[in-house]
Amino acid sequence: xxxxxxxxxxxxxxxxxxxxxxxxxxxxxxxxxxxxxxxxxxxxxxxxxxxxxxxxxxxxxxxxxxxxxxxxxxxxxxxxxxxxxxxxxxxxxxxxxxxxxxxxxxxxxxxxxxxxxxxxxxxxxxxxxxxxxxxxxxxxxxxxxxxxxxxxxxxxxxxxxxxxxxxxxxxxxxxxxxxxxxxxxxxxxxxxxxxxxxxxxxxxxxxxxxxxxxxxxxxxxxxxxxxxxxxxxxxxxxxxxxxxxxxxxxxxxxxxxxxxxxxxxxxxxxxxxxxxxxxxxxxxxxxxxxxxxxxxxxxxxxxxxxxxxxxxxxxxxxxxxxxxxxxxxxxxxx
Amino acid sequence: xxxxxxxxxxxxxxxxxxxxxxxxxxxxxxxxxxxxxxxxxxxxxxxxxxxxxxxxxxxxxxxxxxxxxxxxxxxxxxxxxxxxxxxxxxxxxxxxxxxxxxxxxxxxxxxxxxxxxxxxxxxxxxxxxxxxxxxxxxxxxxxxxxxxxxxxxxxxxxxxxxxxxxxxxxxxxxxxxxxxxxxxxxxxxxxxxxxxxxxxxxxxxxxxxxxxxxxxxxxxxxxxxxxxxxxxxxxxxxxxxxxxxxxxxxxxxxxxxxxxxxxxxxxxxxxxxxxxxxxxxxxxx
Numbered sequence: 001x002x003x004x005x006x007x008x009x010x011x012x013x014x015x016x017x018x019x020x021x022x023x024x025x026x027x028x029x030x031x032x033x034x035x036x037x038x039x040x041x042x043x044x045x046x047x048x049x050x051x052x053x054x055x056x057x058x059x060x061x062x063x064x065x066x067x068x069x070x071x072x073x074x075x076x077x078x079x080x081x082x083x084x085x086x087x088x089x090x091x092x093x094x095x096x097x098x099x100x101x102x103x104x105x106x107x108x109x110x111x112x113x114x115x116x117x118x119x120x121x122x123x124x125x126x127x128x129x130x131x132x133x134x135x136x137x138x139x140x141x142x143x144x145x146x147x148x149x150x151x152x153x154x155x156x157x158x159x160x161x162x163x164x165x166x167x168x169x170x171x172x173x174x175x176x177x178x179x180x181x182x183x184x185x186x187x188x189x190x191x192x193x194x195x196x197x198x199x200x201x202x203x204x205x206x207x208x209x210x211x212x213x214x215x216x217x218x219x220x221x222x223x224x225x226x227x228x229x230x231x232x233x234x235x236x237x238x239x240x241x242x243x244x245x246x247x248x249x250x251x252x253x254x255x256x257x258x259x260x261x262x263x264x265x266x267x268x269x270x271x272x273x274x275x276x277x278x279x280x281x282x283x284x285x286x287x288x289x290x291x292x293x294x295x296x297x298x299x300x301x302x303x304x305x306x307x308x309x310x311x312x313x314x315x316x317x318x319x320x321x322x323x324x325x326x327x328x329x330x331x332x333x334x
Numbered sequence: 335x336x337x338x339x340x341x342x343x344x345x346x347x348x349x350x351x352x353x354x355x356x357x358x359x360x361x362x363x364x365x366x367x368x369x370x371x372x373x374x375x376x377x378x379x380x381x382x383x384x385x386x387x388x389x390x391x392x393x394x395x396x397x398x399x400x401x402x403x404x405x406x407x408x409x410x411x412x413x414x415x416x417x418x419x420x421x422x423x424x425x426x427x428x429x430x431x432x433x434x435x436x437x438x439x440x441x442x443x444x445x446x447x448x449x450x451x452x453x454x455x456x457x458x459x460x461x462x463x464x465x466x467x468x469x470x471x472x473x474x475x476x477x478x479x480x481x482x483x484x485x486x487x488x489x490x491x492x493x494x495x496x497x498x499x500x501x502x503x504x505x506x507x508x509x510x511x512x513x514x515x516x517x518x519x520x521x522x523x524x525x526x527x528x529x530x531x532x533x534x535x536x537x538x539x540x541x542x543x544x545x546x547x548x549x550x551x552x553x554x555x556x557x558x559x560x561x562x563x564x565x566x567x568x569x570x571x572x573x574x575x576x577x578x579x580x581x582x583x584x585x586x587x588x589x590x591x592x593x594x595x596x597x598x599x600x601x602x603x604x605x606x607x608x609x610x611x612x613x614x615x616x617x618x619x
Contacts, residue, residue, distance in 0.1 A: 146592030272464025
């Protein structure tokens with residue numbers, strides 16, 4: 001087990017080096033002088049020279065990468081052009097909003113997806129199975145940005161049940177500690193803020209959860225169908241155990257093993273989906289920051305967002321793989 | 335002998351596809367979209383980019399079944415012309431990803447060694463990025479343009495094909511007829527292209543069909559973010575992006591382009607799922 005974990009952790013190093021190299025080369029591959037692109041056409045040559053010096057653009061490319069890597073490891077990813085703030089600070093500041101939204105979405109997706117998958121698998125070939133599976137395929141095919149707009153149209157503009165954008169009402173006074181609003185409101189015992197933040201989470205959370213929900217439902221169904229034909233399940237039926245107990249106690253435990261991997265992977269992918277959702281719902285997270293940075297051609301910020309998101313993605317996958325080895329012993333003996 | 339057997343495999347699969355109800359639905363939808371794309375000029379009632387400011391933001395009616403947008407353009411005509419663009423995006427980006435991915439997967443699986451290690455590490459790095467984020471990074475380098483969006487989406491999907499082809503090549507290359515081909519002294523190129531790759535066709539076809547669906551979604555997403563097709567091109571993602579601000583007063587400007595994306599992607603997914611069912615030898619009973 002320990003050998004597997006060490007091997008898996010070591011594998012992360014070349015991947016992280018590659019990820020950092022891609023993020024590094026991004027700014028260098030944009031046609032033209034990066035310093036001029038960053039400062040704009042009206043910048044004086046002395047300003048451009050100063051920035052070239054600051055970014056290390058006058059040095060050989062390999063040395064530039066080493067400097068970039070050294071700085072990145074110390075949390076120095078340069079300054080944002082828009083705000084002149086540290087890129088690292090900007091990204092870290094926005095991170096809790098994205099994690100809060102993604103966690104909400106993955107919990108919702110897992111709960112509904114697993115339930116739908118079980119119902120479909122226990123009624124194979126029936127009308128309800130077909131309906132669930134076609135809906136799941138519809139969910140996979142759904143452009144998340146369109147779904148978000150439709151939810152705003154129906155839920156906020158027609159029915160007026162939900163706020164169309166933002167993380168919390170402007171009239172709510174919340175003392176921010178961790179920047180996870182739900183957590184902060186619990187810590188400070190501010191339940192008005194808690195329910196308000198939860199209310200704001202619903203629409204973007206539903207939008208973001210659709211694709212993983214569909215994938216989880218499909219995976220649960222196929223995994224459940226496979227497990228339900230195993231001999232030990234047939235033996236349980238023969239022993240006369242109640243159907244509910246067989247499905248939820250014996251079958252589900254084994255059927256969920258591959259589903260857990262999918263949930264972990266999907267959680268990582270939510271970081272990508274968050275770009276669309278946050279843009280539509282004006283959610284002040286990392287996805288919205290990426291969008292704003294692209295629109296403003298704030299390349300250092302784009303670079304920082306890509307580097308940090310990919311790093312988090314790599315670590316989420318690492319954690320999922322290690323957890324998987326704990327759950328399924330076959331993996332660690334491969 | 336081998337060819338005869340493979341012909342019956344394809345024939346049998348086609349027969350099974352004819353009985354696959356959701357696959358048939360997907361196929362029917364796809365044919366409809368292809369028809370619309372080819373005959374857009376004759377089918378669409380108006381010019382997709384002709385502005386008519388007197389008719390701006392008109393709700394759906396007999397004259398304009400999908401309504402009009404903020405510039406008075408007929409949304410139905412724009413959606414029909416958009417089919418052409420989305421299908422082109424799907425085909426071009428998947429062809430790009432498929433050719434590079436197949437080459438990388440086939441050579442790394444067949445030769446192994448340092449080349450395999452190098453290719454697989456690069457693929458691991460590419461997979462370390464959420465697809466849309468990697469595509470955005472590539473678009474930042476290439477600049478916002480429809481052709482660049484196709485290239486970005488194509489590059490992002492290379493790992494999917496490389497992995498599928500590599501895995502299949504690894505299993506096929508150990509078979510007896512490959513050893514026989516080697517013993518006969520056939521060139522490596524001939525062994526890969528004539529004897530190994532034809533036997534990897536089934537998983538590649540399935541992956542490509544499902545890949546077109548995700549390519550269309552990703553490219554529409556890039557256009558929605560303002561990185562792909564630029565106005566006034568009738569691309570569905572760009573149409574959504576342009577009409578977003580009219581959601582409150584003219585929801586039809588947003589509804590129909592999005593519905594079109596979903597239906598086309600669903601059609602490819604239904605068809606791809608069906609292909610997977612009928613081409614998988616484990617399903618022959």
